[in-house]
Amino acid sequence: MADERPDWQKIGEEFIQLYYSRFDTGNRSSLGELYYQSAWMTWEGEMFHGKEVIVNKLTTLPFKTIQHNITKQDCQPTPDNCIVVMVMGQLKADNDPVMGFQQVFQLRNELGSWGCSNDMFRLSIHNFGA
Amino acid sequence: MADERPDWQKIGEEFIQLYYSRFDTGNRSSLGELYYQSAWMTWEGEMFHGKEVIVNKLTTLPFKTIQHNITKQDCQPTPDNCIVVMVMGQLKADNDPVMGFQQVFQLRNELGSWGCSNDMFRLSIHNFGA
Numbered sequence: 001m002a003d004e005r006p007d008w009q010k011i012g013e014e015f016i017q018l019y020y021s022r023f024d025t026g027n028r029s030s031l032g033e034l035y036y037q038s039a040w041m042t043w044e045g046e047m048f049h050g051k052e053v054i055v056n057k058l059t060t061l062p063f064k065t066i067q068h069n070i071t072k073q074d075c076q077p078t079p080d081n082c083i084v085v086m087v088m089g090q091l092k093a094d095n096d097p098v099m100g101f102q103q104v105f106q107l108r109n110e111l112g113s114w115g116c117s118n119d120m121f122r123l124s125i126h127n128f129g130a
Numbered sequence: 131m132a133d134e135r136p137d138w139q140k141i142g143e144e145f146i147q148l149y150y151s152r153f154d155t156g157n158r159s160s161l162g163e164l165y166y167q168s169a170w171m172t173w174e175g176e177m178f179h180g181k182e183v184i185v186n187k188l189t190t191l192p193f194k195t196i197q198h199n200i201t202k203q204d205c206q207p208t209p210d211n212c213i214v215v216m217v218m219g220q221l222k223a224d225n226d227p228v229m230g231f232q233q234v235f236q237l238r239n240e241l242g243s244w245g246c247s248n249d250m251f252r253l254s255i256h257n258f259g260a
Contacts, residue, residue: 040206042204045204047206072252076250078212078248079238080212084214084236084248084250086234086250086252088252088254102218102232106208106214118208120206
């Protein structure tokens with residue numbers, strides 16, 4: 001049976017797989033290849049603008065090992081032919097306790113290839129009920 | 131002192147305030163005014179396309195009262211002059227326990243006014259550590 005997922009769904013899911021695979025194999029500097037030069041990242045409320053600034057933040061995060069587990073990922077096409085991806089999951093950094101996180105990416109196509117123009121990351125440590 | 135937040139930050143925050151205010155005052159059908167005709171919504175993984183379909187889903191959600199409390203909201207401008215907003219918070223529906231949620235909106239300007247083209251909602255019930 002043919003794969004009936006729309007292209008934006010496939011592209012979103014493949015990006016997510018590639019992104020966290022690079023993140024978790026310790027090759028964080030290679031994440032830069034996934035961001036556009038003028039990309040934005042908001043990491044725990046702090047904003048970073050531009051690929052070099054983003055890569056510098058990602059490569060200097062204060063842990064050695066990390067593992068992301070994705071619980072849910074939702075993709076949508078935008079009116080500008082971009083793709084928005086929302087991720088929910090858990091991560092374990094070094095020997096810290098497992099923590100929930102949420103992350104959003106906007107992907108766009110330029111000259112035939114897809115890259116990330118927008119990235120927002122938050123730990124979910126305040127995100128559950130009383 | 132002048133307000134130094136960039137416009138996209140203000141627009142994002144005002145949208146969030148308006149959106150959840152309408153949601154929580156029980157006037158859910160009025161949420162339709164905030165979506166574009168061709169908007170997408172993903173609600174707990176189920177996709178809805180088009181304003182009428184979205185409003186129908188929102189107005190038939192199986193609770194009478196709801197209260198959202200926003201913990202964090204992040205805004206970013208996109209290369210297409212849109213705004214992406216990521217929300218983290220808790221909600222309480224009727225007498226159910228408080229639950230965490232995450233939601234993402236993409237806002238765009240058409241003919242001078244802002245509306246929502248993309249919306250993704252997930253309860254955070256699976257989004258915390260072991």
